[in-house]
Amino acid sequence: MVVVVGGGFGGLNAVRGLRDADVDVVLVDQTNHHLFQPLLYQVATALLPPGDIAPPLRKVLARQRNARVVLGEVTDVDPNAKTVRIALSTGTERTVGYDVLVLAVGATDSYFGHDEWQRFAPPMKTLSHAVRMRSQLLTAFENGASTDDPQERRRWLTIAVVGAGPTGVELAGQIAVMARRTLRDQFTEFDLDDVHIVLLDAAPDVLPPFAPSLRDHTRRVLEGMGVDVRLGRAVDDVDATGVTTRATGSDDATRDRLDAGTVIWAAGVRAAPLAQRLADATGATTDRRGRIVVRPDCTVPGHPEVFVIGDAANLNDLPGIAEPALQEGKYVAEVVRARTSGRPAPGPFRYLDLGTMATISPSDAVADVRGLRLRGLLGKVSWAVVHLAFLVGWRNRASVLLEWAWMLLTGRRSQRVILRGEVGDVPARSTTP
């Protein structure tokens, strides 16, 4: 019995890679879908419906006879008894034994020891986060229109994105397009040019993993779209009315206050807590981001039957993006197949670096692919082709392509709905402090 925990890029590819193996596979996930995280910001900005980037795991694995899906959260691992404990969606618990365990639980947001900030600066990791953020963003514009107080209005129309990695850059760019183009002519109460989108990061530059020329380009394009890019500023505090920053490495005297109706956390990530539990139980080492330092074959030292992949693992400090997780998932399946069929195990995992990409605007993206650097429209077209190719399912590809074309031609976004939006039940930050 192979138990795979997590149906993201790593876990799902591990399961699929085992389709012809003579093993039973159980995939356990807290959600019922695989999430195509690279497009999550497009759900948060009302462009795509959630289902378009989230095929149900049962559907994806419907034809794989040896795989089962369980909706639940793995709360504990006992590597000696070789069991995992699952908190099921029914509210009860179950203990399941394994011969092989693949831990692909991914990352969760890190608030650098300030979990109290999460209330005011929600994260953007799951589909539920994105849908809630969509309501919060759309409500912020409505609140800006509803208030008569200029200062309060300025606050509601200020949106701060913390973290200038790919997620932060993509979010800031999309919010700018939503404000300036989609909502154009639909608010008479204020000038949409007054919407203030601030992208904050402690680092001195946007998109740290990219080449300097692409970073400069990204920053220039964002600023041209009206995004206020503030770098070298670390977050000192987040509360109900905004965010306080200071110059990186400096003392409190340089604190800077930004009143903002919406603060989005796209900064630090760390491995999901289950990784630390497994480390504690096996004596494995974790790095400062909570990732288990695995052996070259993705196993936990001393436990050749326990694999850790993706954002929960540290293997040569690979970046926390889809591609390493996906390749590790396939590799682990290969190792397990070799073992069950008595073939010699493959050599250590080797990462094939396919580069990295980030979109900036509807007509601009940057791509850094093994020294080949693309930007502008060419970058955007490459970005679109790659993202459509990796999306699961032809229906989703067609639907996403149509939404993109519709947005490009008309500026419209089809999913501009505030949910749970009955007054009194609006998202967290809607009440005046």
Place this chain on the structure above:
Amino acid sequence: MVVVVGGGFGGLNAVRGLRDADVDVVLVDQTNHHLFQPLLYQVATALLPPGDIAPPLRKVLARQRNARVVLGEVTDVDPNAKTVRIALSTGTERTVGYDVLVLAVGATDSYFGHDEWQRFAPPMKTLSHAVRMRSQLLTAFENGASTDDPQERRRWLTIAVVGAGPTGVELAGQIAVMARRTLRDQFTEFDLDDVHIVLLDAAPDVLPPFAPSLRDHTRRVLEGMGVDVRLGRAVDDVDATGVTTRATGSDDATRDRLDAGTVIWAAGVRAAPLAQRLADATGATTDRRGRIVVRPDCTVPGHPEVFVIGDAANLNDLPGIAEPALQEGKYVAEVVRARTSGRPAPGPFRYLDLGTMATISPSDAVADVRGLRLRGLLGKVSWAVVHLAFLVGWRNRASVLLEWAWMLLTGRRSQRVILRGEVGDVPARSTTP
């Protein structure tokens, strides 16, 4: 200043009808969208994304220079001072004066004096309700798969729909199609034929407003799809594990218990509470469903400047469907236009009965249009044409048509996502009592 409360079929058509009038119009709604309620059950059954049936009010009215939109709930009306009080999305309140008031606040669910049932039998009136119901239904199947206890499994796989009007019939039919076709081969833990869908009503027949031949047809088709239609049974109690019914008009001795993991309330409706407040303030009469009995020109007696339309009004006891509300909205705009331009007022409102329709299955619907009775595929095609025609926006029409075609051809539903579905945060009824 014309204040229109509610952006449904009635309110939106009143606003649009005033586009060339020399008046300022303010539309106040608790949500940011117009809801095409006739397709709401298709959101709840994972077929359509919410945005496809809910165009933003600001978008719909973007080109109407004399109209403004306010997101908020009207909590009170003062017909003497001619003001309404609005609880804004910002959490503050505002009082707005009017020359003409159009109350189009629609209906809310009625639990026949048992509001405590709502927790266990959620309603299906708003987009938020539908999205929550989608998560609840999908979670019920997962829970049925997760449990090992046959009795508990049977309970999770029992879905009771209370109310055999159009909403109840359409929901029961769609859930049957979802269980038998969409989910086919995706649950190995149980036989999908064991999913037990029960349609309950106190009346002796389904779809009371339709001709007897269409009612019989509907019932036969539903039963052919495996829906357990139980008529003449009034709900006596709803709790965390199911619903208790008794034969209509009989005593407790005939009580019947149905264990059900999901109970959906599609039974009684009554006018939104604001109607009663207005009645109290003006001395107007309300009927047993809380609707204000209006004059033949849709005004409140003694207040020619206050109109009540749609599900909040009783004018010749017209049915609570889209068409009367829509026609009343247009009519009220005509009255207001006549008044402001000094033309003679039009005669009393006359309802043009365009009939009524309900869908049963992907290939069957009934339509009762001025004596013309359609059913089967012809009924379904008429139903589809009419519903697409009344949907707002070409993009939405195209998208809905594609989702329907995709469903018909493949059985797949694109929006099968459980949101807020992290374990521990699943919908209300997911924990074992």
